[in-house]
Amino acid sequence: MFAGLNGWHLVIILAVILLLFGAAKLPALAKSMGQSARVFKGEMKAMKDEDAAAAANDAAASAPATTALPTSVQNTAADSTAVTPPHDAGTQR
Numbered sequence: 001m002f003a004g005l006n007g008w009h010l011v012i013i014l015a016v017i018l019l020l021f022g023a024a025k026l027p028a029l030a031k032s033m034g035q036s037a038r039v040f041k042g043e044m045k046a047m048k049d050e051d052a053a054a055a056a057n058d059a060a061a062s063a064p065a066t067t068a069l070p071t072s073v074q075n076t077a078a079d080s081t082a083v084t085p086p087h088d089a090g091t092q093r
Contacts, residue, residue, distance in 0.1 A: 021029060 018026070
């Protein structure tokens with residue numbers, strides 16, 4: 001976008017800014033822009049911190065709760081999960 005700008009273009013742009021705002025207003029304008037940038041940076045950091053805290057709370061809330069099953073259910077589940085070998089175990093390549 002600004003690839004075609006050279007030194008003379010920048011000098012002309014700075015001269016136009018100086019004419020528009022005047023030499024007395026430029027330091028105040030620069031200070032105001034610096035303060036605005038500082039506030040913006042602080043707000044962005046606060047938003048990232050809030051997002052991280054919300055993600056941590058969501059992860060903690062969605063963690064599965066462990067419940068104790070009755071002994072008869074635990075035994076039935078253990079008996080039904082027997083390990084069986086694959087059908088083509090002898091034909092591995």
